[in-house]
Each structure stands twice: as structure tokens, then as C-alpha cells.
Amino acid sequence: MRVISGERKGTRLKAVPGSATRPTTDKVKESLFNIIGPYFAGGDALDLYAGSGGLGIEALSRGCDHAVFVDKQRKAVQTVTDNLKTTRYESKATVLQQDARAVLDQLVLKGQPFKLIFMDPPYHAEEHVPFLQIIESNRLLTDNGVVVCEHGSDVTLPDQVGQLEKIKVQRYSDVITISFYEYAVTEE
Template sequence: MRVISGDKRGLHLKAVPGSTTRPTTDKVKESIFNMIGPYFNGGVALDLYAGSGGLGIEAISRGIEKTIFVDQNKKAIETINHNLAQCHFHERAEVYRNDAARALKALIKRELAFTVIFLDPPYAKQNLANEISIIVDYHLLDENGIIVCEHDSQVELQEEIGQAIKERTETYGDTTISIFTYK
């Protein structure tokens, strides 16, 4: 697993030890950023099920100003912090150990709006439609922002969820990427 492009291109990232997380493959990560960027001119990202932090770190490497990383797994938080230190990105990141629902409530209170939101939950615990609804209902997504959902290819997300519309879907083996924006 590595940073694909940008300032830290080629830098290897540590994976979360054990089998509780499923890292996004380099091929899928590259495809995601080709769909949504590939580069950014500032902005703030949210990596809600951060795992190793690979998606959020890739976003910073490609020009996102700051990323908020959230994961409930202690080993994941340690791995994110290790990878951020290796990339010298700590000053451009916030890292929180929390579950997704509580994290979204906390972010609503901060009145933040994100340029990019990455939702890559464990396939067995996906609640993407509900999380997308919360994100758009509480304006956690910037007016021109993008929600990137990585999910099992057996899961079919609706074309519209609240004020969000599915702009694009691509499947890579057992993984599907669905991109949502405001209607």
C-alpha cells in the first residue's frame, strides 16, 4: 500500500495489523482519485472509516488542505498516526477514535462542510444510505462536494438519497465505488 500521486508519491504506508480492516487497493484508490480529482486546490476531507488513513493521506498528497480521520479501532488510530508522521502530515490532520454515528454528531456541532467525504465501512457493517442522509441533511458536504462510498459489489445504493444524487458507479471485482453529490 502506497501513496499513488502528489507530494508524497511512492511513499509506502503501513497497513492496520490483523484482519479487522480491508485496505483499499492501490488500483481502486487510483481509480477513485481519477474519478473525483485527480488533484485538489485546498479544501477539507473527512475519512470516516479511516483504517490505515490511506484515502485521507492520498487526498492531502493531492492538494487537500486538511483531513479529519475517524476510526473506532485502536490499532487503526495508531496506524493512522504512524502514517501521518511518516508523511509529515500531522499538522494537516485531526485524528479521532470514535464510531461513525457519534463522529457525525460531533462534526454537525462544529458546523463543518467537507470538500470530499470518504465512506469505506467494513462491508458487514454498512449503513451508507443513512450516513449519506445525515451528511446532506446537516450540510456536512460542501455545496460542490463529493461523497465517495466504497462498498460490496452486492450492495446497490439508491440513485437518490435525500438531497444527494449518485453521479457515478464503478465496480472492481467485489468492490464498488459510488460517487454522490448534491442534486
């Protein structure tokens, strides 16, 4: 596992020890960043269920200003912290060992919107729709932002959640599918 592109391209990242997390493969990571835009001119990223932190670190390497990494597992938080040290992004990151829902509730109170939101919950605990509802109803996504939902291929997410519209679905295997959401464009 490595940083695919940007200022830290090629830097190796640690995986979370054990089998409790499944990191997004380099191939899938490269493909999804090609879809959402290969490079960014600032903005903040939110990596829910961060695991090793690979998606948020990739966003930082490609130009995001700051990333918030959330995972409730101690081993995952330590791995994210180690990977941030390796990539020298500690000052551009906030790492939280908390439940993803609790963090979303805190972010609602702060009113902090993100350009990129990555959601990759365990496949047995698909929480995308309620989280999308929280994100949409509380404007936690910037107008030009994208929510990236990694989920089991046996799950079909809705085409629309409030103002959030599914803009693309990319199936990578019999196991992994990613759905992309952004705010629906309104005709004036």
C-alpha cells in the same frame, strides 16, 4: 500500499495489523481519485472508517488542506498516526478514535462541511444510507464536494438521498464497488 500521486507520491504506508480491516488497494485508490479529480485546490477531507488512512492521506498529498480520520479501532488509529508521521502530515490532520456516527453527530453541531467524504464501513455493517441522510440534511458536504462510498458489490445504493445524487458507480470486482455522490444540480 503507497501514496499514488501528489507531493508525497511513492511514500509507503503501513497497513493495519490483523485482518479486521481491508485497505483500499492502490489500483482502486488511483482509479477513484481519477474519477473525483486528480488534484485539489484546498478543502477538507473526512475519512470515516479510516483504517490505515490511505484515502485521507492521498487527498492531502493531492492538495486538500486538512483531513479528519475516524476509526474506533485502536490499531487503526495507531496506524493512521504512524502513516501521518511518515508523510509529515501530522499538522494537517485530526485523528479520532471514535464511532463514525458519534463523529458525524459532532460535526453536525460544528457545522463543518467537507469537500471529500470517504465512507468505507465493514461490508457486514453497511451504513451508507443513514450516513448519507445525515450528511445531506446537515450540509456536511460543500457544494462542489463528493461523497465516496465503498461497499460490497452485492449492495445497490439509492440513486438519490435527499439532494445528494449518485453520479457514478464503479465496480472493481465481485466484492468491491464504489458509488459517488454530489449535490444535485438544480435548474434555475
